Amino acid sequence: MLMQDAGFNSYQQVDLDAQAASASPHQLVLMLIDGFQDELIRAQGHIEAKRLDAKGISINKCMNILMGLDSALxxxxxGEVAANLHDLYEFCQLELYQGSVKNDIAHLNNVALVMNNIREGWQGFGQHAAK
Structure with missing residues (x-):
């Protein structure tokens, strides 16, 4: 079973690398947000299952993605849009920290809501820019 997981993970990484290589900057942001949302769900599951080491790893991955998104601004x-995104990313980092320290999913739910709204905005921006 372990070998199958390794093969699947390698396939996923190759697929992700290929997508990233051909993606526009707009698509890259959406890919990062999608990866963030997936990892956030894992972190929530780790908290619920009391897998604290795994929770820490997932929270760290989420923080790294947020820092990457923020550093690209x-x-x-x-202008105001970038400043607002910076503030939202900072809010999410603080909520992730609080959620991790307190093992409180409510903080992670706040982050999920904010990042979902940001993703919807990016999607709308991409659709508008394509016209």
Whole structure:
């Protein structure tokens, strides 16, 4: 079973690498948010199952994705939108921290809601830009 998991994980990574190589910056942001949301769900499951080591790993991955999204913002050219995204990413980092320290899924649910709204905004932006 372990060998099958390793093969599947390798296949997934190759597929992800291929998608990222051909993605636009807009698509890359959506891919990062999707990966974030998947990892956040894992973190919630780890908290519920009291797998605290695994929870820490998932929270760390989420934090890294948020830091990556935040570091890609151009606060000068992006104006108010970029500043608002920065504030939202910072809020999410604080909520992730609180959720991790307290093992409280409510904080992670707050993050899920914010990131879902951000994703919807990015999707709408992409549809508008494609017209």
């Amino acid at each position: 151009d606060l000068e050219l992006g």
